[in-house]
Amino acid sequence: MDGAQQIQRVCVIGAGTIGSLLAGHLSRVAEVSVLTRRAEQATRLERDGLSVSGKSEFTGRLRATADAAELPAFDLGIIAVKATDLEHVAGGLSGLAPGATMMTIQNGLGAEELVARHGDWPLISAVTFMSGTRHSDVHVEYELDTATWLGPWAPTATPMTTVEEVARLINASGLRAEAFADLVPAQWSKLIFNSAVNSVSALTELPHVALFADEDALAPVVRALIDEGKAVAAAAGVELYEDPWEMNVLAVARGETNRSDYAHVPSMLEDVRARRRTEVDFIAGAVVREAARVGVEVPVTAAVHRLIRGREASWELGRPAHVRVAS
Amino acid sequence: MDGAQQIQRVCVIGAGTIGSLLAGHLSRVAEVSVLTRRAEQATRLERDGLSVSGKSEFTGRLRATADAAELPAFDLGIIAVKATDLEHVAGGLSGLAPGATMMTIQNGLGAEELVARHGDWPLISAVTFMSGTRHSDVHVEYELDTATWLGPWAPTATPMTTVEEVARLINASGLRAEAFADLVPAQWSKLIFNSAVNSVSALTELPHVALFADEDALAPVVRALIDEGKAVAAAAGVELYEDPWEMNVLAVARGETNRSDYAHVPSMLEDVRARRRTEVDFIAGAVVREAARVGVEVPVTAAVHRLIRGREASWELGRPAHVRVAS
Numbered sequence: 001m002d003g004a005q006q007i008q009r010v011c012v013i014g015a016g017t018i019g020s021l022l023a024g025h026l027s028r029v030a031e032v033s034v035l036t037r038r039a040e041q042a043t044r045l046e047r048d049g050l051s052v053s054g055k056s057e058f059t060g061r062l063r064a065t066a067d068a069a070e071l072p073a074f075d076l077g078i079i080a081v082k083a084t085d086l087e088h089v090a091g092g093l094s095g096l097a098p099g100a101t102m103m104t105i106q107n108g109l110g111a112e113e114l115v116a117r118h119g120d121w122p123l124i125s126a127v128t129f130m131s132g133t134r135h136s137d138v139h140v141e142y143e144l145d146t147a148t149w150l151g152p153w154a155p156t157a158t159p160m161t162t163v164e165e166v167a168r169l170i171n172a173s174g175l176r177a178e179a180f181a182d183l184v185p186a187q188w189s190k191l192i193f194n195s196a197v198n199s200v201s202a203l204t205e206l207p208h209v210a211l212f213a214d215e216d217a218l219a220p221v222v223r224a225l226i227d228e229g230k231a232v233a234a235a236a237g238v239e240l241y242e243d244p245w246e247m248n249v250l251a252v253a254r255g256e257t258n259r260s261d262y263a264h265v266p267s268m269l270e271d272v273r274a275r276r277r278t279e280v281d282f283i284a285g286a287v288v289r290e291a292a293r294v295g296v297e298v299p300v301t302a303a304v305h306r307l308i309r310g311r312e313a314s315w316e317l318g319r320p321a322h323v324r325v326a327s
Numbered sequence: 328m329d330g331a332q333q334i335q336r337v338c339v340i341g342a343g344t345i346g347s348l349l350a351g352h353l354s355r356v357a358e359v360s361v362l363t364r365r366a367e368q369a370t371r372l373e374r375d376g377l378s379v380s381g382k383s384e385f386t387g388r389l390r391a392t393a394d395a396a397e398l399p400a401f402d403l404g405i406i407a408v409k410a411t412d413l414e415h416v417a418g419g420l421s422g423l424a425p426g427a428t429m430m431t432i433q434n435g436l437g438a439e440e441l442v443a444r445h446g447d448w449p450l451i452s453a454v455t456f457m458s459g460t461r462h463s464d465v466h467v468e469y470e471l472d473t474a475t476w477l478g479p480w481a482p483t484a485t486p487m488t489t490v491e492e493v494a495r496l497i498n499a500s501g502l503r504a505e506a507f508a509d510l511v512p513a514q515w516s517k518l519i520f521n522s523a524v525n526s527v528s529a530l531t532e533l534p535h536v537a538l539f540a541d542e543d544a545l546a547p548v549v550r551a552l553i554d555e556g557k558a559v560a561a562a563a564g565v566e567l568y569e570d571p572w573e574m575n576v577l578a579v580a581r582g583e584t585n586r587s588d589y590a591h592v593p594s595m596l597e598d599v600r601a602r603r604r605t606e607v608d609f610i611a612g613a614v615v616r617e618a619a620r621v622g623v624e625v626p627v628t629a630a631v632h633r634l635i636r637g638r639e640a641s642w643e644l645g646r647p648a649h650v651r652v653a654s
Binding site: 314 | 544545627630634641
């Protein structure tokens with residue numbers, strides 16, 4: 001394969017918010033199929049199409065199935081499930097689409113390694129800064145129209161020309177994408193930002209509000225988490241693309257000035273509110289694992305990782321039948 | 328004043344669980360008055376008496392008022408309000424009962440200093456390990472019949488004979504008490520235990536279950552908090568009475584073996600469930616203040632202190648009108 005327009009058939013695996021935004025937009029410039037978790041959603045998507053509102057307004061037509069074996073052939077697979085579902089989903093893709101390129105777009109670190117264990121596809125790493133709201137199985141609202149960043153995953157030697165073609169396709173579809181020769185610095189910037197902001201949000205149940213940058217409130221703990229992450233990155237030889245503390249300050253300032261009733265709800269807080277397992281093992285947990293590998297102490301990150309896992313455990317435990325008031 | 332039986336009139340300030348357990352029992356061996364927050368509770372207590380069930384079974388008769396100026400004279404005042412209410416309550420006692428001894432029984436550190444700013448009463452420090460459930464304004468259940476420990480507060484040079492007399496009175500009433508010449512080692516053991524266990528419980532919403540001593544779960548974060556507290560105690564020249572980590576292991580083992588449906592709910596988790604301000608400033612916050620005073624780093628304790636304050640802030644903020652799903 002060489003030259004332009006090689007990617008004509010795209011399969012989006014996972015139809016959550018990010019998957020729906022990608023599938024909907026890409027259906028305007030490519031043949032799109034979607035792998036859903038529930039058969040009911042696939043049926044509705046094939047019947048009604050996928051409506052996008054907000055920053056884009058259209059209804060895309062696409063193929064959809066809940067059975068990986070029924071997927072039509074594709075040139076590009078975009079795995080847009082949550083990190084917590086990745087092992088299960090990647091296992092189901094094993095042996096499929098041997099000629100395709102696969103792109104991972106999970107929060108945190110480690111998605112590529114996990115997918116690579118299930119096939120020898122060339123892999124593209126991605127981090128996305130766009131966001132939206134999934135109003136139903138067939139309707140997603142496109143809200144924050146910031147970019148998705150792509151880069152070749154070095155161990156599979158994915159050609160940069162392929163990454164650039166995927167970025168062009170995404171841009172042509174109405175979303176924003178940018179291709180990077182080395183995505184690692186940007187991945188780590190976002191990892192460290194999320195390790196701090198998502199963790200603090202999950203434990204306090206606060207959306208990403210001004211208190212996160214307020215020295216009398218949460219700034220010292222956000223900074224402690226970010227400083228630990230930066231120490232790990234430095235020891236791992238990663239130069240960051242953006243400073244995660246500046247990302248925190250800017251994001252909070254944007255929320256304050258634009259809309260008084262608006263505050264970004266990090267995905268882990270969404271999970272806590274819904275009592276769903278969070279992606280903490282792939283975010284703060286990934287920082288802890290990398291810290292152990294490079295021999296850096298990260299006491300605050302290790303603590304919030306375990307506290308969030310404890311919070312998840314509380315949902316399974318329920319409340320004890322017998323409650324005592326403590327001394 | 329010298330000799331035995333000098334304390335005949337006791338005023339219990341605050342009629343929560345601990346205050347009600349003390350007032351009810353002491354009414355069997357002394358004239359007891361109670362200062363309540365709500366006039367309605369005082370009226371009911373004077374009319375119906377205070378019923379105690381559980382480990383004790385009786386109804387005590389006592390005086391009660393919500394107006395400090397109406398309190399009858401007393402020899403011993405026991406201030407049993409939450410640490411968060413102490414400043415307000417102590418201010419209202421200013422100028423009252425100049426001949427009385429005052430006893431503080433709050434969680435954490437700093438209650439004595441705060442009370443001392445409002446009067447020159449000799450002060451008794453206390454920590455309690457008993458617990459119960461307050462079923463109504465006039466009914467408290469006595470559950471865990473462990474002791475209350477008392478000691479003279481050194482800056483007011485309270486005579487040890489007075490402390491011993493108070494301990495005898497409490498024991499005679501049907502509760503358990505023990506007098507210590509120096510309570511500081513026991514206060515700090517409980518402070519450090521609570522700084523770890525109450526904080527982890529408040530953030531995870533788990534009662535004090537086996538996960539708190541499980542190395543694959545919360546033990547590393549509980550131990551990190553305890554180790555920071557122990558480093559502060561050592562730097563402050565305090566030798567601990569009990570090892571807080573052993574207290575954690577024993578408490579969890581007791582819960583496991585005694586009743587499968589039982590797990591102790593630390594007071595700060597009660598507060599989180601009720602969306603009430605917690606005593607974290609007097610517990611983990613006190614460790615952070617002492618750490619700054621003696622020049623010890625306590626990054627994990629500082630983080631959980633601010634995270635719990637952030638959690639409290641989330642109740643005032645409410646949920647934003649506009650909710651976004653994060654990338």
